[in-house]
């Protein structure tokens with residue numbers, strides 16, 4: 001029997017701090033009028049100290065699980081689409097998995113820049129359709145403000161922070177994610193970069209060259225985006241055996257209203273059929289599609305039975321689209337207050353459990369150090385079971401881990 005991957009929960013979170021175009025005009029030589037006219041952006045949310053990609057993702061994930069009415073311990077997998085992870089390691093999805101108390105779930109990050117959420121949705125739905133997993137949380141979360149050069153007016157006015165998430169669940173009932181397509185053209189990789197990585201380790205030189213910040217060739221990306229948005233939407237609609245006229249709502253990556261309007265003209269569909277909320281968030285990269293999806297649901301634009309295309313494009317260059325037959329009436333997902341109380345208690349317990357696990361490991365580490373010191377004091381030789389670095393002393397002639 002065929003398995004289908006349905007979206008059964010959704011949630012979004014944007015940090016409370018709002019930065020308007022006027023605020024930015026005090027920082028770089030720009031104006032509210034320029035930003036509105038050229039991009040459609042009016043304001044964006046920016047993460048404050050103490051807020052990270054993982055914490056934004058946890059808030060969005062909690063809301064999505066609440067709507068799905070799902071115990072986090074029943075999740076099989078957490079995928080976090082992001083290009084601004086908390087760390088290079090550990091992955092952000094594992095931090096979200098821990099924060100949610102999704103104790104049985106596997107977790108990995110997926111980086112396909114602004115196409116990341118659509119890629120992750122496609123991977124998650126594939127896992128369910130293949131029978132590997134039954135419940136998957138797909139998160140798109142970004143702290144773009146942390147990789148911005150706040151002196152570069154051509155990029156810093158465009159981006160914002162936020163997160164969105166959906167719960168995918170398996171069912172024998174036809175519907176849900178009907179078709180997906182993904183694509184990449186790495187020859188355009190240099191058009192949109194955040195250069196920090198193993199080619200550009202963090203050094204005084206890379207910091208001085210600004211390689212750790214986002215850099216973009218805006219005009220080239222604009223040209224690519226208007227073409228690929230229409231093309232990818234057509235492809236996924238064709239894959240599902242439908243026509244553009246069958247599509248009730250298109251949720252495109254939110255980068256620029258001019259890109260969205262040009263794509264509508266190319267596809268010959270009314271502009272109102274493409275949902276747009278970037279005036280309030282700016283470009284939140286992998287978070288933009290789920291943030292727009294949740295806003296569209298809240299605005300009553302999504303009903304059971306609708307055919308919806310989510311389509312992304314971005315750095316890589318990458319692009320992707322998913323066509324979903326929406327199977328749940330958002331009105332049926334208003335759970336009673338006591339249920340929210342149950343979820344709230346679960347999250348508090350998950351936090352306490354995580355704290356105890358960390359404390360337990362810390363105590364174990366301190367205990368083994370104390371035992372090694374005692375061994376050295378009693379025998380005058382390093383403990384044969386101690387980590388090699390401790391037995392051998394400092395690395396001979398090696399600086400910063402380089403040969």
Ligand code: COA
Nearest residue numbers: 030031034038114153154157218219221222255256313314
């Ligand atoms: N305020 C005022 N002027 C600005 C400005 C700002 N924030 N940013 C750039 N300018 C200036 C430029 O310096 C340039 O001035 P010059 O002509 O004196 O050199 C002028 O505005 C025009 O710049 P240009 O780059 O041609 O503007 P544009 O119409 O192409 O718009 C973007 C710029 C970035 C808005 C547009 O190219 C874009 O949206 N690109 C796609 C970006 C995108 O989607 N990225 C994410 C992909 S996931």
